[in-house]
Amino acid sequence: MFDSLQEKLTKTLRNVQGKGKLSERNMEETLKEIRVALLESDVNYKVVKDFLEKIRQESIGQDVLNAVEPGQLLVKIVHDEIVKLLGDEDNTLHFKESGLSSIMIVGLQGTGKTTQAAKLANLLKKQGRKPLLVAADIIRPAAIEQLQTLGKQIDVEVYSEGIGVPVITQVANSVKYAEEKGYDTLLIDTAGRLQIDEELMQELKDIKDLIHPDEILLTVDAMTGQDIVNVAQTFNELLDVTGLILTKFDGDAKGGAALSVKAVTGVPIKFAGVGEKISDLETFHPDRLAQRILGMGDIVSFVEKAQEEIDMRKAEEMANHLMEGKFTMNDLLSSIEQSRKLGPLSSIMKMMPGMGDMARAINDSDADEELKKIKAIIQSMTPEEREDPSIMRSSHKRRIAKGSGTRVEDVNKLCNQYDKMKKLFKNMSSMQSLFRM
Secondary structure, three states, rough: OHHHHHHHHHHOOOOOOOOOOHHHHHHHHHHHHHHHHHHHHHOOOHHHHHHHHHHHHHHOEEEEEOOOHHHHHHHHHHHHHHHHHHHOOOOOOOOOOOOEEEEEEEEEOOOOOHHHHHHHHHHHOOHHHEEEEEEEEEHHHHHHHHHHHHHHHHHOOEEEEOOOHHHHHHHHHHHHHHHOOOOOOOEEEEOOOOOHHHHHHHHHHHHHHHHOOOOOEEEHHHOOOOOHHHHHHHHHHHHOEEEEEOOOOOOOOOHHHHHHHHHHHHHHEEEEEOOOOOOOOOOOOHHHHHHHHHHOOOHHHHHHHHHHHHHHHHHHHHHHHHHHOOOOOOHHHHHHHHHHHHHHHHHHOOOOOOOHHHHOOOOOHHHHHHHHHHHHHHOOEEEEEEEHHHOOOOHHHHHHHHHHHHHHHHHHHHHHHHHHHHHHHHHHHHHHHHHHO
């Protein structure tokens, strides 16, 4: 998601490099290109109009900051406005200071509601809470069975009285049960429909009136485009939704709806489903997504995810190398090998600055073969070449290609990508202080 938008915005912002001042003349063409990129990515028209006006007001006539190129200043302005668009307020879950907190998971059928309920229970459990899942979708017996299966996988109890007891009675009984057993969080997987209807909404209202939930989270499918805005508006008007769980965030949709939904509905995105595994649910960080959209990667999320799977010392060492611009071919090899534990290779590589082009070129089904090729190339280099690939000449590359069973073109491709990363890390280092302003 956002690949096309990222590519177009990065190219557009590059065009203002080298200009001494952000003037009306050189800004209007840039804004026009940004407008086209956003509209082609399915961002709501009114949202685009307001977004560009804010950038225009922030940009035109501003003097270039000391040691900062106009392109970098514009990147910061666009970055900050994307963050505001996505919601720069507190997007965390809110719980009672003591006693039982409750969260309703609502949404249309087919949006992954039951799976997201289990994923959220797993995430809360890792954070030290004691959740109880409630199977309140008694319309579909399969939903109850699915939740029970997922509950066993993560060792979280699922409360259910089957399909013969009214849902409102089951929810009331689940509250008593949770309090008796010492649970601190109730996660209620409610019923869904193929479309919004009066019966569904009345059932959800009855549950809300009964338990007065601390959070009402709506699951919406990121692949359905602008429909998620309409669905979010309707649910919010009837239930006062407190947050969204955006599912299939790792898909290949244009992504514009995700940029539009907060601005149009006022409902913040709180979580994003980024894969099929039970652990593939991430807290939504607008600033990190803004950096990824602008081609800057997402080192923080990468390291956080890595901390769950790899050695802490290695994770910190790799992050320091990245931010200091001392990234070597050995680091690249290590990071790619470790990323295999973290999910699809293309998804992880998108988090790494400068790797967007390579990520788009990789089909996940062929990822293992691509990894073997990269490993073979790097392992065919001398220690000196791994530390500083710039010392390599044509004869060196022919030797490496022969030793790795690849082509010289493959060696050149990897070296060119590495050079881009080094330059980007250097620019990012110079911009760190700017983004703290």
